[in-house]
Structure formats: structure tokens, C-alpha cells
Amino acid sequence: MGSEMTSADLRVSIGPLKLKNPVMTASGTFGYAKEFEPYVNLHHLGAVVVKGISLEPRPGNPPPRIVETSCGMLNAIGLENVGVERFISEKMVSLQEVNVPVIVNILGDTLDDYREIAARLADVKGIAGIEVNISCPNVKKGGVAFGTVPGMAAAVTAAVKESSSVPVIVKLSPNVTDITEIARAVEDGGADGVSLINTLIGMAIDHRSRRPQLANVIGGLSGPAIKPVALRMVYQVAKAVSIPVIGIGGIESTEDVLEFLLAGATAVQIGTANFVNPRASEEAVAGLASYVAEQKLESIREIIGGLIIP
Amino acid sequence: MGSEMTSADLRVSIGPLKLKNPVMTASGTFGYAKEFEPYVNLHHLGAVVVKGISLEPRPGNPPPRIVETSCGMLNAIGLENVGVERFISEKMVSLQEVNVPVIVNILGDTLDDYREIAARLADVKGIAGIEVNISCPNVKKGGVAFGTVPGMAAAVTAAVKESSSVPVIVKLSPNVTDITEIARAVEDGGADGVSLINTLIGMAIDHRSRRPQLANVIGGLSGPAIKPVALRMVYQVAKAVSIPVIGIGGIESTEDVLEFLLAGATAVQIGTANFVNPRASEEAVAGLASYVAEQKLESIREIIGGLIIP
Amino acid sequence: MSQFQEKTQITRIERFTEDILRLTLESPEIASIAKPGQFVMIRTGNSSDPLLRRPFSISQTSNNLHFQVLFKVVGRGTSILAHCREGEFLSVLGPLGNGFTIDCRNRNCLVGGGMGIAPLLFLAKAMLRKCPDTPPIVVLGSRNREELTTLVYDFAELGLSAYTATDDGSLGHHGLVTEVLETLDLGADCTNYVCGPHPMMTAVHLFCKKRNYSCQVSMETSMACGMGACLGCIVPVEKGGYGHACTDGPVFDAKELVWEVK
Amino acid sequence: MSQFQEKTQITRIERFTEDILRLTLESPEIASIAKPGQFVMIRTGNSSDPLLRRPFSISQTSNNLHFQVLFKVVGRGTSILAHCREGEFLSVLGPLGNGFTIDCRNRNCLVGGGMGIAPLLFLAKAMLRKCPDTPPIVVLGSRNREELTTLVYDFAELGLSAYTATDDGSLGHHGLVTEVLETLDLGADCTNYVCGPHPMMTAVHLFCKKRNYSCQVSMETSMACGMGACLGCIVPVEKGGYGHACTDGPVFDAKELVWEVK
Numbered sequence A, B: 001m002g003s004e005m006t007s008a009d010l011r012v013s014i015g016p017l018k019l020k021n022p023v024m025t026a027s028g029t030f031g032y033a034k035e036f037e038p039y040v041n042l043h044h045l046g047a048v049v050v051k052g053i054s055l056e057p058r059p060g061n062p063p064p065r066i067v068e069t070s071c072g073m074l075n076a077i078g079l080e081n082v083g084v085e086r087f088i089s090e091k092m093v094s095l096q097e098v099n100v101p102v103i104v105n106i107l108g109d110t111l112d113d114y115r116e117i118a119a120r121l122a123d124v125k126g127i128a129g130i131e132v133n134i135s136c137p138n139v140k141k142g143g144v145a146f147g148t149v150p151g152m153a154a155a156v157t158a159a160v161k162e163s164s165s166v167p168v169i170v171k172l173s174p175n176v177t178d179i180t181e182i183a184r185a186v187e188d189g190g191a192d193g194v195s196l197i198n199t200l201i202g203m204a205i206d207h208r209s210r211r212p213q214l215a216n217v218i219g220g221l222s223g224p225a226i227k228p229v230a231l232r233m234v235y236q237v238a239k240a241v242s243i244p245v246i247g248i249g250g251i252e253s254t255e256d257v258l259e260f261l262l263a264g265a266t267a268v269q270i271g272t273a274n275f276v277n278p279r280a281s282e283e284a285v286a287g288l289a290s291y292v293a294e295q296k297l298e299s300i301r302e303i304i305g306g307l308i309i310p
Numbered sequence C, D: 001m002s003q004f005q006e007k008t009q010i011t012r013i014e015r016f017t018e019d020i021l022r023l024t025l026e027s028p029e030i031a032s033i034a035k036p037g038q039f040v041m042i043r044t045g046n047s048s049d050p051l052l053r054r055p056f057s058i059s060q061t062s063n064n065l066h067f068q069v070l071f072k073v074v075g076r077g078t079s080i081l082a083h084c085r086e087g088e089f090l091s092v093l094g095p096l097g098n099g100f101t102i103d104c105r106n107r108n109c110l111v112g113g114g115m116g117i118a119p120l121l122f123l124a125k126a127m128l129r130k131c132p133d134t135p136p137i138v139v140l141g142s143r144n145r146e147e148l149t150t151l152v153y154d155f156a157e158l159g160l161s162a163y164t165a166t167d168d169g170s171l172g173h174h175g176l177v178t179e180v181l182e183t184l185d186l187g188a189d190c191t192n193y194v195c196g197p198h199p200m201m202t203a204v205h206l207f208c209k210k211r212n213y214s215c216q217v218s219m220e221t222s223m224a225c226g227m228g229a230c231l232g233c234i235v236p237v238e239k240g241g242y243g244h245a246c247t248d249g250p251v252f253d254a255k256e257l258v259w260e261v262k
Ligand SMILES: Cc1cc2nc3c(=O)[nH]c(=O)nc-3n(C[C@H](O)[C@H](O)[C@H](O)COP(=O)(O)OP(=O)(O)OC[C@H]3O[C@@H](n4cnc5c(N)ncnc54)[C@H](O)[C@@H]3O)c2cc1C
Pocket: C039, C050, C054, C055, C056, C057, C058, C069, C070, C071, C072, C073, C074, C075, C076, C077, C078, C079, C115, C118, C119, C219, C220, C221, C222, C223, C250
């Protein structure tokens, strides 16, 4: 495995961000990476995306926060996080020790929030990129999510871009009528790449207690259940924009990664699957290496967007 | 079972449409009902919704048209149907023999199409209601789906309502940013009820052949995988409109039906589950009857919208 | 009329090769009305993943009590089935589809490839009963000897000695079943009953067309329901549009279908 | 350090009642490092439905080679587990969590209810090794005699005779474990190690608070990952905010938690 992994050319670029392979871990599903050290050789991964960071610490939502659904799960973590200051002083220190590109997922309630977090992260050592979560409701605009209105999505992107020194990826919400419209807006806003999809909004009910299964009533659906929706959106967005696309949603195996690359993704993120198989990300890297060798490809890049439409 | 079913009060109304129980079968998943006669006592059902009918016959999409996904399936049937004339002269004749309310699902490429189909169905005996599928692309408006633009959705509703003599239900697409906006628009357009959700747009890829698994490339995702999204949308729409809501999406069991009713649905439709368990609809009716008896409810209507938000 | 039987007991499991098995299921309801060429839809697990039933030809019935399915493990559903134990129950829907039309006036020739052999044993039995004077010619193809042995033996028990072809030459002709067909004396009129991989059926169809033989083919398509409700199982037909493999088929007159010949 | 072991063999299955089972799993890696109160995450099937692993306390280890889980069938995951056969393999992640803190200075009292008894056998063994002079008091509660018999016997083998309480009075006290606790002479200082249904733990916590006893409780929450990544497994803590049952727990000092007392 080790030798295959070094011999196969798995390198990809998200704009200026060079990765040794296209496999990242998705925000909120891989902690601050250290949690996975017992299971994964972290420096085998393309990158890790850490849990969403806000300006101030957030306690998150009350329990229950997660519930299993058919081939998926709903979460309403409520963006529990330590805030950008403690993230920098505590979490980044241990992340700097790990030899893997770190992408920081950020979120805010206002444009200024986003701008300020990006600014604070700007000169922190060891940050390879920023991923902007625009699924959050804009508190100044009556709670409409930044990610659902093209103009707002573009504005957030531009704000973060302005105050950032590293590549900026914008993470798109799938809960929209036309995701390509949002993708084009953030491209115009200056994004170096887009990642998709975030979770689909869903709900679960316990008919016995007649109550919602999540304290927050609604939550985000992830896991294999959403893969068909994710693949479709990645395919559409990859055709609509010229910046790189990072595919996310229900990815569990090397085969799933290949499907997203064929659909047009330059890289992927593995989310919920990390909970089921903590080695999923590293196994996918090894699987891609074997694939490149078996198929005698020059590099994994050959198959990106290689879907054949008969 | 038989006695429970008669003693429990399961009656619900979708506007002027009175049903003996809230369990219907979803369009495109129950053929023209006759296919299920070997398995189901059809007149135990609340209603059957037949496959979408267009003005002219349509051959539908080339194969493959269906593919299984995690806890779901994608279909791209392409609305194969015999057209409204043959529907009336052939299919309705056999449907008239079955003692169950028949709801006809209709679809078109233009406002005129919808209006004309509704007009042709207007004096056909045995039609209890019309369900308007507005997920189809409007050919006159550059292919944007009627169901994604409030104004267009309202216009289709009004057009069908105008030329119809029976209650009109409008079936909403989940592939929108804000489904409550569309729901309110069709309510304003005069709909007697809304049904939701239609399928989520998805895609599947065979990484070996590097081709889409559906000849049509994209298709509609249905089955248990989408239930959380459906429940959430039903909950939101039921709060947003005052006409009855019919819940659809991943319903397999009595428990699932109860969840949708609690979320605010007045009735439900069972779709993909009919393929897995052809008796699913009738079993849900029996299950509801037992539930009403066990819980000592006056009627099933007591639990509609009964979700407790702590 | 087709049955929906949620608890059909597996009374016997035969393992022909590592990935080919035959299950015997107890169902007087299904066994007593099934016709050769019909199929059943089997639920392979109890969970929603895999979600859909899987179609399998009825490969034999006995005493109006049992029926058999012969299958190969190709994916998740069949792999779950292969792990079943005797005594367990499966949810079965069937018999479904039209079945073969046995024509006693002609010479009859059964041509099976791989798992396509499954329905032919059932068909052979019915034929021997219906046309006792003209036993069919049987031509079977597969990857290797291992896969064929038991099946050839089963035909032999009916008094039918099958011509065989294998990909590796380990049994019978080393090559294709059509190559075997070319060498046989099938007379001026012959009805062929064909089930197997699509390329094989295409070849047999072309062979029949050349000789003006009639040819019934059993088509495999993706199926969600097996009973005409989902409209997923289409095959393009010559007169335009589509036929539905689960209700108009799975057996079609080859002439009525569109064959893509490269 | 926690292990991820995809093929952990089931070497023994004991069926206590129709819905309570104990599995013995072979894993030197896990058995040799596990501490009482820690748990494992087990994948109950091979499909994506159910998707997530299920948490189970390690209820005993032996010879640094095997460990056991004791569980009750309450839903789909546990029902799949209950259908496993000896010799099969399970994917296991563990040991996870902090475990109990054994305090030899005090009198120790183990209080278990239902499946919460699972970790206490392991704890009792460790305690007897660590504090041989002060064997713990053991109080076990459950629905009925049937559920308790084997467990009481297992404690007896360690030389510990358990006080029991059952809902139906079929074994020991007819009622709650706290009613038993009230009758015992636990001295001025006693550390309680508690695992069981939430209402029981609340009651024991109140009992301990009243007497100023220390109280360690093992909390059950919904868990997706078991290792601090999903942030799903929270319990509200007294100082504000939340603790994470999988990493800060599952064992907490009862004083540090928020108890909703009606
Ligand atoms: C009418 C009919 C009768 C059949 N009779 C038999 C039989 O007697 N014995 C038997 O072994 N098989 C038979 N089949 C095929 C059988 O249904 C498939 O092999 C089975 O559904 C595969 O299920 P799976 O979950 O194991 O594979 P999946 O995981 O669903 O798929 C695995 C692989 O098999 C391919 N595949 C899936 N379904 C089919 C299909 N219908 N045809 C061809 N390839 C497919 C997929 O493309 C994929 O590459 C029949 C099919 C039909 C339509």
C-alpha cells in the first residue's frame, strides 16, 4: 500500500492550493483531526477540514443532537465550537504538529463576522486554506441563509477573500432551487474553489412521544442517503463554473470517490463515513492509488470530469 | 382487521374531497391500480393517484430508467403514458369498476396543456380529484420548472382550477429554496390542497463504465432515503398554508404515516414502498385503525399536526 | 394470479460453485401455478438497503409444492441471498411475467447461457409433457465445467443430453453456443427458446433470422416492481416505443425487439 | 490507545432471556487495555441501514484475550446483533471513554439497573484487585428474576453477594434499587458507581447528595462516532455548556451534571 501510494500520481490543485491527493475529511466529522490519530495516518490525507469556527465560542444546541435515519443521519450540533481565539491558541497548535494541510471551516451571522474571522486567521501558521460555510442564516438580513441568495453569497466570498491570505473555498448549501447560480456568484466573488454539498435540511419525529427527535426540531441530513443529490449537484456545478469543485455527500469508498471525480470534482471530502469507518479517508487514498495503477493512468487527474454521456 | 377498519374513524377531507382514510398511493408507483388487485383490497384505500397523464401519449425515456441507491431509487421514466384520450377511453373504464376514489395526476409543457387536460377530464365519470404535477419544465419559459417559480405555480393552479369540476391538488417539487413560498402561491391560485414531496433530483454513476446509470443522466430520488427531507417540508408547509397538506416521501409503514400526520399532513401517499411491499398501503390503513383503537382516539384527525414542540 | 408471500421457507440450498447456488423454496401457491419463463421478485434482506426486490427466473417446480431459483452472486442482493440458511424465510412475489409459448408443431431447441439456463429446465419438463414425441434439443453455455455439471445432469435425468459449450473448453465445445448451433441439424422449422447474456441472445437471434427460425428470448432488465407499476423495465420494440419486460415479457418474440448489432 | 478492529470474532453467545444476550468477542488488543466503564462501538450489520455503530459497555474481559458485551434487544441494531452466530466477525472500535475512577479509601457501592449492570462486573473485578480489603457492596435492579440470575451468579463467583430489586418482586426487593440503598449501612463515606436508566441514576444521585456520598454515573446518550468527532453525545454540565459522553465520559461525577428533577 505504502509503495503504491507514493508511486501513483494523485496530486490535485484547488486553485493555488496543492494537495498530494484529492481526499479530504469534511468539516464537523473529523474533529480537530487528533481524534483520528489512533486510526489514520493523517499525513496520508489530502487535507483535513476542521469543525466550523465562529468569532465567539458557541455551546451548540441542546440534546438530542443526532438521530439516525435510513442510510443517513440528521445532526443539529448547532455549530458548537471554541471560537476563533481558542481555536488559534489551542487547536491549531496541535494541528501544526500534524503533517497535513489544514483547511479551516468558518461561519458567521453577519458579513463582518466572516471578514473578522478570516482576518484573525490570516497570519496563523499552518493554515492551508479557508472553507466558508454559507449555510448559516444571515441575522442582519432576517435570517435568510447567505447560501441561498446569489448576491449575499458573492458578498461573503468577497469579504473573506479580501481579508484572507490563503486560498478560499466556499461551501455551498444544497437547499436551493439552482445551485449553479450560487456557484457562479461565489466564483464571481473571487472564490478559489467551491465545495458541495452541505447537509440537506431534514427532520425526524418519534411517533410514540409525538415529539421531534432533535431538540432543534430540524437538522442536517448526511450520509449515503444524500449521495445521489450530491453527485447531481457536483455534476451541474462543475459544468457551470471554471474554478475547481470539491465533492461532498455520502462518500464511503474509493468507488464513491471515483464517481465524484468523474462527475467533475477535483477533490472530495468524506464526512459521515468517518463515524462508521474511521479509516475511510485513508482507505480511499490507498484505493485511488491502486486504481491509478490498475487502470494505468498517468495521474488521477485524467478521470476528473471524465463522465461519458452517450 | 376488517372490523377494526370499519370501527375506527379514519376519515379525512382534502377540501371538498372526502376520504374514508388518509392513505393514498403515489402517482407513478401504483400503475392504474389494477396491477395491485392481486395483493390489495383496493377499496380499503383512501384513494389511488394514477400515473401522470399528458395531453399526447409519451413513450418516455430510453433504458436504463431506474437504479437503486442507498435506501432509495432514482427513476427517469420520462413520464411514459398513454395520453389523456386513451386514458379516458381505456384506463378510466377499468378504474371505474374499482370502488376507490381515483385522483388523476396531470402534467404539461405549457399552461394550455394543463388547462386542456383538465378540461378533457372534467366530465369523465369516476374522477375524484386532480393532482397537478408542476415539477415539469415549462417549455415556453425556457424549461424552468413550473414548480420552482411562485408566479408560474400559481398560474398553473388557476388554469387547472378554472377548467376542472373536481378538487385540485397541486404536487410540489422539493427542489426549491423555499417550498412554503410555492405552497402559498398555489394556495392563492385556488388549490384545494397541496401534496409533497415529489422526487429530489439526483444522479448515479457507474465508475467502471464511466457512464451515468440512467440514460437520462439525472433522475428523481425516492424511497426511505428522502423521508427526513419530506417530513421537514411537510412540517413547514403545513404551518405556512391553511389548505390541507398531503405528505409523500419514503413512507413504508404505519409509523411513517403517523409521523407525517403529526407533522401536519391531513393525508399521505405511499410511493416506492409499493414496489417493495405491494401490500404497504393496505397494511398502513389497518395499522392506523389499530392505532386509533389502541390510543383510544375519537378519530385519526386528532393527531394531525399534533407534533409537540417542547 | 400472482402471489405475495412474505414467508416462503428455504427448504434446501445447493452450492454449485463458490458463487452459483440453487435455492429450493416451499410455496404450493407459487409452485402450482408457475409456468416456464416466469419469474419471482425476492426481497434479499430485512433492511432498506438494499431496498428493492431482485428478479429471478423460476428454474423448476416440483409436486406443486416447491420451486427453485438458480442464481449467481453478482452484487449485494445476491450476496445476502447466498448467506441464507435452510429453514429461513424469504419474502417472494410471483409468479410474474408471461413465460415461454411452447410450440409442439416445430422442432424445439433450448439455448441457455450462464444463469440463463435457469428457466430452461422447467421449460424442458413442460415441453416433454406437452410434446412427448419431440423432445427438445438442448444447448448450454457457461464459463466452465464446474458451473454446468449439475445442470447437465438434471437435463440428463429428463432423458435430454445437452450439447455444451464453455469459455475455457473444460466441457464440450470450446467457444460459443452459436458455434454449436451452427453444427446441429435443426431442420427447416425450429423454434428456439433462448435465455442468457444479451450478446449471446443477439447472436442466437441473428442465427435464427438467417435461417428463418422462430426465436423466443427472455430479457433481463432493471426492475423495481416486477408487475407493471414502475415502468422501469423497458425494452425497445421494433414497432416503436417500448415493451415492459415484467408484463409483456420477460419472454419476447425476438423479431419484435430492436437489436443493436455492431 | 483505542483500536479499530474490523474482524473481531464472536467466540460465544449466551442468551439470558429472549431479548438479553451476552457476546464474547476475541480481541487481545481491546481486552488487554480496557478499563471498567469504557465502551466499544459495534457495527451491527454490513449494509448502510442501520448506518451508525452502536455503543456497548465492556462488561468483562478475560485473560487479556476476550471481552464481553451484555445487551438487550431494543431496536434494529441490537436485533441484528442478536441474530449473529458464533464464529462470525464484528467490526469493533474501542475501548472508548474514560471509565470509572476506583477509589480505595472509601466504602464502594456498585449500583446497576437493567443493562446498566453490564460494566459493573468488570468494575467489581478491578476493584477487588485494587482494593482487596474492601469488597464493594453490589445492588442490582431489573425487571425480573430471569434477567438477573446469571449476573448475580457471576458476582457470586467473585465472592460478592448482590442485593437485588426487581420490578415484579420475583427476585429480592420488590421495587427500586434506591429503596434497597436506603436500608443498607453504607457508613459516612461511600463512593457509588452507578449505571442504569436515567430515572434510576437521578434517584441514586439524589440519595448520594443527601448523604454527601460521592457518585459516579455512566451516562447513555445518542452517539454517532464514540470518539469526540461528531459532538452528538452531549450532557449538560453544572458549570454551563456541555460535556461529551464519549470522551469526557461516559462516567461523570454526578455533582458536575445537570439533573432535571421533577
Ligand atoms: C426476469 C429476470 C430473471 C432473472 N433471473 C435470474 C436467474 O434466474 N438467476 C440469476 O442469477 N439472475 C437472474 N436475473 C438477474 C438478477 O436479477 C440479478 O443478477 C440480480 O438482481 C442482481 O442483484 P444484486 O443485488 O446481487 O446485484 P446489484 O448489486 O444490484 O448489481 C451488481 C451488478 O450486477 C448488475 N446487474 C444488476 N441487475 C442486473 C440484471 N437484472 N441483469 C444484469 N445485470 C444486472 C449490475 O449492473 C451490477 O454491475 C434475472 C433478471 C431478470 C430481470
